[in-house]
Structures are given as C-alpha cells and as structure tokens.
Amino acid sequence: MRKLKGNIILKSGIISYSICLVLLGAYVYPAETGDHRSYEIQFFTIRLQNQLNYSRLENIGIKKIIYPGFRDDETGGGLYFINTQFRTLEPALEKFIEEFDFKKLDLCTWMIARKFNWLENTGLLDYQYENKTRQVIRKLDVFNPDAVKKLITVYKELASHKIQCILIQDDFTLRYNEGFSNWGKAKFTTVTGEPAREELMMQKNTPYSLNWNRVKMNQLNGVLKQIVQRCKSVNSGIKVGINIYYETPLYIKRAEAWYGYNLGEILETGVDYIYLMSYHRQIKDEMRLSETRSRALFKEIVDKAYQICKEKLIVKLQIRDWNTSEQIPVDEVKTYLNLIPPQVHRVCFTPLTPDDIDYLEKIIKNKQPQRYTKGHEEEMKVRR
Numbered sequence: 001m002r003k004l005k006g007n008i009i010l011k012s013g014i015i016s017y018s019i020c021l022v023l024l025g026a027y028v029y030p031a032e033t034g035d036h037r038s039y040e041i042q043f044f045t046i047r048l049q050n051q052l053n054y055s056r057l058e059n060i061g062i063k064k065i066i067y068p069g070f071r072d073d074e075t076g077g078g079l080y081f082i083n084t085q086f087r088t089l090e091p092a093l094e095k096f097i098e099e100f101d102f103k104k105l106d107l108c109t110w111m112i113a114r115k116f117n118w119l120e121n122t123g124l125l126d127y128q129y130e131n132k133t134r135q136v137i138r139k140l141d142v143f144n145p146d147a148v149k150k151l152i153t154v155y156k157e158l159a160s161h162k163i164q165c166i167l168i169q170d171d172f173t174l175r176y177n178e179g180f181s182n183w184g185k186a187k188f189t190t191v192t193g194e195p196a197r198e199e200l201m202m203q204k205n206t207p208y209s210l211n212w213n214r215v216k217m218n219q220l221n222g223v224l225k226q227i228v229q230r231c232k233s234v235n236s237g238i239k240v241g242i243n244i245y246y247e248t249p250l251y252i253k254r255a256e257a258w259y260g261y262n263l264g265e266i267l268e269t270g271v272d273y274i275y276l277m278s279y280h281r282q283i284k285d286e287m288r289l290s291e292t293r294s295r296a297l298f299k300e301i302v303d304k305a306y307q308i309c310k311e312k313l314i315v316k317l318q319i320r321d322w323n324t325s326e327q328i329p330v331d332e333v334k335t336y337l338n339l340i341p342p343q344v345h346r347v348c349f350t351p352l353t354p355d356d357i358d359y360l361e362k363i364i365k366n367k368q369p370q371r372y373t374k375g376h377e378e379e380m381k382v383r384r
Contacts, residue, residue, distance in 0.1 A: 042066035042350035077118030108165035113172035143183035159231035174260035241273030
C-alpha cells in the first residue's frame with residue numbers, strides 16, 4: 001500500500017480554497033472559544049512509577065494515559081499484567097494502578113491481539129502463503145476456536161482490572177497473505193462452497209479473492225465483537241478502542257484486501273473508539289510525498305475518518321521519528337495538529353516518555369493562532 005495516491009483535486013478540476021491553503025502550508029481550521037479537545041498520551045515504557053505529575057498533566061489538557069500491557073519479543077516477550085493465558089513478565093500494570101491518580105486522569109491499557117511473537121506452534125498459530133508455500137507465523141489463528149477462546153479470555157481478564165479503556169494493537173488484522181491455516185481454508189470452503197486454492201484466493205479483484213476478503217473481514221469483526229462484549233461483561237464502564245492504519249478511511253477496497261479492514265463494519269462491532277494512526281512522517285515517507293502533499297493527504301484522511309466515525313474518532317500524532325527516535329520539532333507537530341478539524345475532540349500523542357512533558361506542553365499550550373474564520377473561508381471559496 002505504499003503507492004496509494006491522495007486525490008485532492010475536485011472532479012470539476014478546480015481546487016477549493018481550503019485545499020489551496022493546505023497546499024500552501026497555511027491552512028488551519030477556524031478558531032473556537034478555548035480548546036475543547038481532550039488529549040491522550042501513549043507510553044512505550046512501563047517504568048512510570050513515581051515519574052508523573054498528574055496535576056500538571058491535567059492542567060495541560062491530558063485526560064488519558066495509555067500504558068503498555070505487553071512486550072512483543074520472540075525470546076523475552078510476554079504480558080505486563082497477571083493473567084491465566086500467556087506468560088506474565090511482571091505485574092507492572094497492577095503496580096501502576098496502585099499509584100495511579102484516577103481522580104485526575106483515565107488509564108488505558110494497550111494490548112496485542114494476534115502477534116504473540118514468543119509463542120511456539122501448538123496448533124494455535126496462523127499460516128501465511130508466500131513464494132507458493134504455506135508457512136507458520138507467530139500470530140494467533142483467529143479462525144481457530146481454541147485460539148479465539150484464549151484471546152477473549154485474556155482480554156476479559158485485562159478488563160477486570162481497574163482501568164477505563166483497552167486499546168487493541170494494530171496487529172488485529174488479516175493481511176493479504178495470512179489466514180491460510182487449515183481452519184481458515186475450511187471456513188472459506190464452508191462459506192463459499194469453493195475449494196480453498198491459495199493462488200486463486202490471493203489474485204487481485206477476482207471472485208475468489210473478493211470472497212476471501214469478505215470471509216476474513218467477517219471473521220475479524222466477529223471476534224472483535226466478542227472481545228468488546230466480554231470486556232464489558234466484567235467491567236460495564238470500560239471503553240474499547242482499536243488502532244487503525246491510516247489508509248483505511250480513504251482507500252476502502254485496498255484496506256479490505258490488505259488488512260481485512262472495513263471501517264464502517266468495525267464500528268458495528270461495538271468498539272467505542274477508532275484510533276487513527278495518522279503518523280505524518282510515516283505517511284510522507286511511505287508514499288514519497290512532498291511536504292505540501294503530505295499535509296493535504298493528512299487532512300483528507302482525517303476528514304474522511306471523521307465523516308465515518310464521528311465522535312468515536314481519536315487522531316494519533318507521532319512526536320518522534322520512527323527511524324531516529326528523535327523528537328519531531330514542535331512547530332512541525334503543531335502544523336499537523338492544526339490540520340485536524342475542530343469537530344475531532346480527541347487527539348493522542350505517541351510515543352512519550354516522562355521526560356517529554358515540557359515538550360508536549362509547548363505543543364498543546366502554544367498552538368499556532370487560527371487565521372481564518374468560517375465566514376471568511378466561505379466567502380473566499382472558489383466556485384465551481
């Protein structure tokens with residue numbers, strides 16, 4: 001999905017005034033009275049005990065902390081909370097809960113769903129089809145009832161903790177070459193009445209592949225719905241969110257083929273939040289965009305996601321470069337923050353360490369001035 005293109009030209013061939021402003025790097029959304037957004041911060045480290053000033057975070061505008069519940073490593077992987085299904089590395093979540101100030105902030109736990117890299121093949125793992133061969137991969141087979149039961153149980157156990165939210169990791173997908181376990185192939189045959197022939201199932205835009213995409217989406221959504229229901233059965237107030245790749249809102253058919261994702265159908269599972277991984281540097285790099293094109297596509301992706309998700313949308317912004325791990329300049333992050341429409345009331349910054357709070361305050365508290373009002377924009381629009 002690295003060659004996708006953002007369509008920013010109107011069908012009439014004329015670019016609207018607001019899009020022109022994006023291309024010029026000048027567009028920001030109209031100002032509202034005060035900042036009505038709530039902000040979330042996602043940590044990649046579990047070492048947060050006695051490291052956070054909760055009053056300061058609250059004053060900055062932070063409403064929620066997202067805490068890692070897993071370490072995804074082939075040799076040293078495991079979970080950071082007590083459970084009966086997988087290896088517990090240490091009860092870090094339980095310790096953090098003991099000191100957490102729930103009067104000031106909400107606590108969310110970030111949790112994997114398929115990619116348990118440390119698991120051996122005990123019949124619960126999936127298979128991918130590559131180079132004309134089937135190979136086992138270290139991901140749970142969501143077509144296998146035993147694997148699904150194990151997954152739902154660990155989520156239920158996580159939800160029983162004193163937390164307000166669970167964020168499902170972006171590994172809860174079935175990529176274009178995955179799902180080829182015996183269980184997955186049997187499901188395809190049961191649903192379609194056709195033999196499960198890998199070569200045909202992977203060909204693009206054929207009846208075989210389109211049927212296979214549908215089978216995968218239905219299976220993922222069915223399991224997701226069970227996760228949501230079981231979590232809420234033990235903690236009625238808990239919210240469940242899921243990380244979604246940035247292509248998903250805009251390139252629907254490709255997202256269905258590449259990830260087994262359809263955003264509208266995901267919402268029907270009962271999830272409370274869609275965390276859109278709109279990481280601007282990643283998008284710019286993967287799609288080889290200029291800065292102006294990057295801003296325009298970012299805006300288009302977020303706008304489309306909001307049209308679908310409405311109040312359930314949470315936009316994620318990266319504050320570090322994935323390649324260097326260095327902090328992204330404050331002005332650069334603020335530029336993309338200001339491209340998010342005011343209707344989006346939740347923004348999540350990732351990844352943070354306790355040392356990033358000063359930096360984060362500069363982003364939130366000193367946003368660029370809003371330069372255009374709704375009335376001014378309407379007057380200046382280029383008419384078709």
